[in-house]
Amino acid sequence: MIVVTAAGGSTGTAVVRALRERDLPVRAVVARRGRRPELTALGAEVVVAELTAPMQWARVLAGAEAMYLIWPNFDPDEAEGAPALFAEARRARLPRLVYHSVLRPQLRGMPHHAAKDRAEEALDTSGLPSWRVLQPCAYADNLDAQLPEVARTGVLRSLWGLRGAQSLVDLRDVAEAAAVLLTEDGLDGGTFEAAGPEALTAPRLAELIGARLGREVAADDVIPGGEVPSAYAARCARSMFDHYRAHGFAGSPRVLTTLLGRPPRTYAEHLVDVLVPEVQT
Numbered sequence: 396m397i398v399v400t401a402a403g404g405s406t407g408t409a410v411v412r413a414l415r416e417r418d419l420p421v422r423a424v425v426a427r428r429g430r431r432p433e434l435t436a437l438g439a440e441v442v443v444a445e446l447t448a449p450m451q452w453a454r455v456l457a458g459a460e461a462m463y464l465i466w467p468n469f470d471p472d473e474a475e476g477a478p479a480l481f482a483e484a485r486r487a488r489l490p491r492l493v494y495h496s497v498l499r500p501q502l503r504g505m506p507h508h509a510a511k512d513r514a515e516e517a518l519d520t521s522g523l524p525s526w527r528v529l530q531p532c533a534y535a536d537n538l539d540a541q542l543p544e545v546a547r548t549g550v551l552r553s554l555w556g557l558r559g560a561q562s563l564v565d566l567r568d569v570a571e572a573a574a575v576l577l578t579e580d581g582l583d584g585g586t587f588e589a590a591g592p593e594a595l596t597a598p599r600l601a602e603l604i605g606a607r608l609g610r611e612v613a614a615d616d617v618i619p620g621g622e623v624p625s626a627y628a629a630r631c632a633r634s635m636f637d638h639y640r641a642h643g644f645a646g647s648p649r650v651l652t653t654l655l656g657r658p659p660r661t662y663a664e665h666l667v668d669v670l671v672p673e674v675q676t
């Protein structure tokens with residue numbers, strides 16, 4: 396049994412799918428009660444548990460061989476909450492924990508990176524018998540919601556400027572790497588980057604989307620206005636785009652290639668699967 400947290404989110408559901416494709420039993424942890432048709436259709440056991448409620452963890456981890464710990468995106472409790480869960484996992488004698496971090500958590504100007512850096516530090520001293528860390532770059536899937544609008548308008552809105560390049564990684568590749576880290580031997584104490592094969596600027600992304608759509612697409616620089624917001628999630632998003640604008644967010648695909656045993660998907664390959672004919676105009 397493998398426990399996956401934040402399983403109702405995009406990352407969690409992708410990891411559950413990758414594990415179920417390997418016929419592994421999965422306990423999917425969600426925050427809110429209610430029907431979870433996507434998770435149950437995948438054959439996962441769905442349990443409701445607040446990540447910040449430690450009392451429930453012995454029950455959630457009962458009989459588990461491993462846990463994939465995803466903390467909800469831009470959540471202010473990660474720096475304290477993830478280490479608390481490492482301690483719960485140790486108390487429950489969990490054999491293995493894999494932590495879903497981010498590429499370059501040491502970029503502390505982004506609060507959500509700083510939180511993951513602190514969590515990684517706590518993992519090192521957690522006393523867990525087997526732990527691994529996955530550090531994904533930004534997902535190619537982050538742009539999917541914008542694609543119908545791009546198809547309609549011929550404009551890709553870029554909050555990260557026109558020069559910063561990101562090594563966008565397909566979430567399916569991230570999830571497959573997670574499955575490798577959860578199940579294979581010889582990876583303990585390892586920290587593994589998951590970056591896509593090419594560093595892509597917004598104009599290059601526009602070109603690739605245009606090629607898929609068969610129409611001209613241009614990238615438009617949308618410069619955020621005003622002060623950096625004080626609310627945690629908004630501050631994370633703003634500092635992230637400011638960082639990408641100034642420095643990009645690029646990494647090497649070599650580690651992910653080794654984990655997958657093949658090169659990660661290109662953005663053009665990602666588009667073939669997500670830019671379906673009905674959004675083309």
Ligand SMILES: NC(=O)c1ccc[n+]([C@@H]2O[C@H](COP(=O)([O-])OP(=O)(O)OC[C@H]3O[C@@H](n4cnc5c(N)ncnc54)[C@H](OP(=O)(O)O)[C@@H]3O)[C@@H](O)[C@H]2O)c1
Nearest residue numbers: 401403404405406425426427445446466467468531533534
């Ligand atoms: N997007 C990227 O490019 C990228 C790249 C690298 C790393 N990451 C990291 O990936 C992680 C997951 O991101 P995501 O976008 O997949 O997450 P997400 O879609 O925001 O999903 C979060 C899920 O967490 C659950 N949740 C929220 N609060 C909870 C709580 N207190 N207790 C238990 N569950 C709770 C929610 O479950 P319910 O459905 O039950 O409400 C929600 O479905 C983040 O840590 C992010 O930093 C993302």
